[in-house]
Each structure stands twice: as C-alpha cells, then as structure tokens.
Amino acid sequence: MSEMLPGTRIQRKNRRIILRAALEVFSRHGFRGSTVDQIAAEAGLSKPNVLYYFDSKEAIHETLLTDLLGTWIAPLREIDPAGDPQEEILAYVRRKVQMSRDFPCESRLFANEILQGAPRIEGFIRGELKTLVDEKARLIRAWAASGRINDLDPYHLIFSIWALTQHYADFDAQIRMLRDDDSEPLDGAEAHLLMLFRRLLAP
Amino acid sequence: MSEMLPGTRIQRKNRRIILRAALEVFSRHGFRGSTVDQIAAEAGLSKPNVLYYFDSKEAIHETLLTDLLGTWIAPLREIDPAGDPQEEILAYVRRKVQMSRDFPCESRLFANEILQGAPRIEGFIRGELKTLVDEKARLIRAWAASGRINDLDPYHLIFSIWALTQHYADFDAQIRMLRDDDSEPLDGAEAHLLMLFRRLLAP
DNA sequence: AACAATCTTGACTGGATGGTCAACTCTGGT
DNA sequence: ACCAGAGTTGACCATCCAGTCAAGATTGTT
Numbered sequence: 001m002s003e004m005l006p007g008t009r010i011q012r013k014n015r016r017i018i019l020r021a022a023l024e025v026f027s028r029h030g031f032r033g034s035t036v037d038q039i040a041a042e043a044g045l046s047k048p049n050v051l052y053y054f055d056s057k058e059a060i061h062e063t064l065l066t067d068l069l070g071t072w073i074a075p076l077r078e079i080d081p082a083g084d085p086q087e088e089i090l091a092y093v094r095r096k097v098q099m100s101r102d103f104p105c106e107s108r109l110f111a112n113e114i115l116q117g118a119p120r121i122e123g124f125i126r127g128e129l130k131t132l133v134d135e136k137a138r139l140i141r142a143w144a145a146s147g148r149i150n151d152l153d154p155y156h157l158i159f160s161i162w163a164l165t166q167h168y169a170d171f172d173a174q175i176r177m178l179r180d181d182d183s184e185p186l187d188g189a190e191a192h193l194l195m196l197f198r199r200l201l202a203p
Numbered sequence: 204m205s206e207m208l209p210g211t212r213i214q215r216k217n218r219r220i221i222l223r224a225a226l227e228v229f230s231r232h233g234f235r236g237s238t239v240d241q242i243a244a245e246a247g248l249s250k251p252n253v254l255y256y257f258d259s260k261e262a263i264h265e266t267l268l269t270d271l272l273g274t275w276i277a278p279l280r281e282i283d284p285a286g287d288p289q290e291e292i293l294a295y296v297r298r299k300v301q302m303s304r305d306f307p308c309e310s311r312l313f314a315n316e317i318l319q320g321a322p323r324i325e326g327f328i329r330g331e332l333k334t335l336v337d338e339k340a341r342l343i344r345a346w347a348a349s350g351r352i353n354d355l356d357p358y359h360l361i362f363s364i365w366a367l368t369q370h371y372a373d374f375d376a377q378i379r380m381l382r383d384d385d386s387e388p389l390d391g392a393e394a395h396l397l398m399l400f401r402r403l404l405a406p
Numbered sequence: 407a408a409c410a411a412t413c414t415t416g417a418c419t420g421g422a423t424g425g426t427c428a429a430c431t432c433t434g435g436t
Numbered sequence: 437a438c439c440a441g442a443g444t445t446g447a448c449c450a451t452c453c454a455g456t457c458a459a460g461a462t463t464g465t466t
Contacts, residue, residue, distance in 0.1 A: 111318060115231070199403055
C-alpha cells in the first residue's frame, strides 16, 4: 500500500470533505461569520467529529488559505518572457477567467481576506506575490519599451486583469440578479474581456 | 430653532458618530464579524449608550445600507442621454473613481454584502438598480447602433466599470502592499482607467 | 435653584459558539 | 472471533456577545 499521503483512508476522505464544506461556508460568511456547526452540517458530520480532524476552526481556515495561495499565483507565473507579448497577456486573462469559473469560492475567500485588510496573508502578499508581480511588471515594461504592446503602467495593467476577472466570481450574486436570462455570465465575459485587453494592448 | 432633523442636538451628533464608527467596523469585518463593543469603542461610547441610540446592531447596519444605496447609484443615473456618448461614459468612470477615493468604506460595505450573496439588498438590486441598469444599457446600445462608440455588450461594459473602479477601494490593502512608494494608488489609477475606456469605446 | 427630560453606564441575562471529554461504535489485522 | 487503534458523538463547559435595566449624571427650561 502506498505511503504517499499522511493518515488513513478515512482521514484523507474526511479531511477533504471538511475542507470542501469549510470553503463553501467561509467564502460566503467570512471567518468570524462562519460557525463550526455550519461547516459540520455542510460536511454532513457532527461538530466534534470536525474538530477531531482539525485542531480548531482557525486551523481549518489556515489550511484553506495556505492551499489557496499556491494555485492563486500560478497563472501569473506562467507568463512566458519568450512568448509573444500580446498572446502571453491574453492567455493570462484566459487563465484568470477560467479560475473565476472553476474556483469561485476560492476567489471569494481571497476577496474576504483582502477586504479585512489581509491580516493573515500579509506575509504572502509582501513576499512571494510582490516578488512575482515586480518581476512580471519589469517584463511587461520591457515589452512596452520594445514597442510590441501599448506603453502602459504594468501594475495598473495587472490590477485591471485581477479586477475584471475576479469581479465575475466575487460579485456573481449581483451579476445574476441583473440578468434577465439565466445563462452563465462568464460565457459572455470571456469574449468581452479578451476584446477589451486586445484593444488595450494594441501598440 | 429649526425643526429640520428629528431628535435633540446630542441625538443627532451621537447618531452620526455611531454610524461613522459602525461603517468603519462593518466595512472591514462584515456584519457577523463585527461586535457592538467594537463599534462603541470606535465611537468612543459605551455599549449600552450605542444601543440607546439604535434599537439593535441590525438596525445600525440597516441604516448604513439604506443610506448607502441612494448615493451608490447616483453616478450611473447622471449619465445624460443628450450628451456625447464617449464623454458621458468617461465622466461616469471619473465619478466612480471619485467615489472609490472618497467613500472606500462604503465600497467595502457594499462588497461585503454582495460576497455574502446580497441577502439584505436583493430587493434593491432586482428592483431599483436593475431598472436603472436596463435603462442605461438600452441607451448605450442605441449609442453603439448609431456608430458613435464601439459596439460592445452594455452590461459587460457597466460591469467592467464597476469592477475596475471599485477594485481600488475594495482591494486597497493588497494594492498598497504591492507598491514600493506610498503614493495614493488612485492618483495613477484615474489616468489609467480613462485611457483604458477611451480605447475601449473608440468606434 | 429646582425640576423634568434626556443621556449614560455598571452589572446583569440568555443564548450562541468554540472546544473538550468520556463513552461508545466501527475497522482492519491476526 | 478477538483486539487495538481509529472514528464518532451526546453532553458538557467557558467564553463571548447582543441586548436589558435600574440607578445615577447631565442638560435645558423655568
């Protein structure tokens, strides 16, 4: 039998179930607004059972956040200095749209943290994220200097991509209420955003 | 003596102080995450004193939200069908940037509500806001049909304006942590956003 | 000054909530 | 079948928190 993951089969299964349920609850109500009872109910377990697998509510939250951060910056990291500038940035937009579609809860969990002033992930933002953003900003500036894309502030460009893509996950409730049909808002969004950034980036 | 506002001088003063303090607290921690004690401390009053001026924590929150909604849609309402299409939309962007600068707490309070699924303001969104958005969407579509601006989905245009402008208020903490200098991020943002929408709207 | 109305607060209550524990059940290996 | 360890939970505790209340302090009016 493989020794890949720690814990028994049941441990692995229940920890996964709890994290899934906690993500749903935390992403909607924030840390303080969520209760262990809610998480337990969502997971289909009893409260003491949830606390058998995690030391505390705080520990569940921290696990979720830590797991999240890695996947959160992966799309930005994949921007290839050797690729075509416009295509690389548009591909990044596509990856971010995809993340809003596939991981809306994760997006809201992140948004909740930032809204509160980012106390739990300040280290990540000032460290790993800032290093990466600075690096990609230099790259974009170099691309602009070579005349292959419109010359714009790379930080504001990155913030614009974040704002526009994450908005469709974070403000999903509002967007749905403002639509007549019940089509997926993100379907039209991808085309709209690609058009927007194509125009913005054209030299 | 004027009878403009209800209550005594002290009542008006303290209600204002409490609402100001509550806005600060609620906008950071959300409704469930905030305590009356926090609000009282921020206001420099005792907890029972806060509850002397408002029936409940819920009542404070509701007052804030109701006060907010009116000012929140005013900038959109001001778009003038008789004006120049591009200038009208750019002026709307400018007003929204101004709101993020002047009322960041209000923006975060709103964002918190939407993140939670907008349970308290669903009526407002489906009613007053939707009516207004639909009206302005028709206007923008007519403008596009007349060839005076780029032909794009008016709903996605409006969502883009909201996403980009509110991002600077809602994600302020992150943006500050990613900057080296300590200049006001919104200074550069306004120029960036106006450039972005000028390019997007060009026919 | 005197009085009534308004304002303020320390001490309290009841319910919610995070976390514990002892007793119980289930699982897998022999 | 048996057993040791893993998994589960009802009952419980301590703390936090919204809201109450009665008693005292302040204010405005005469």
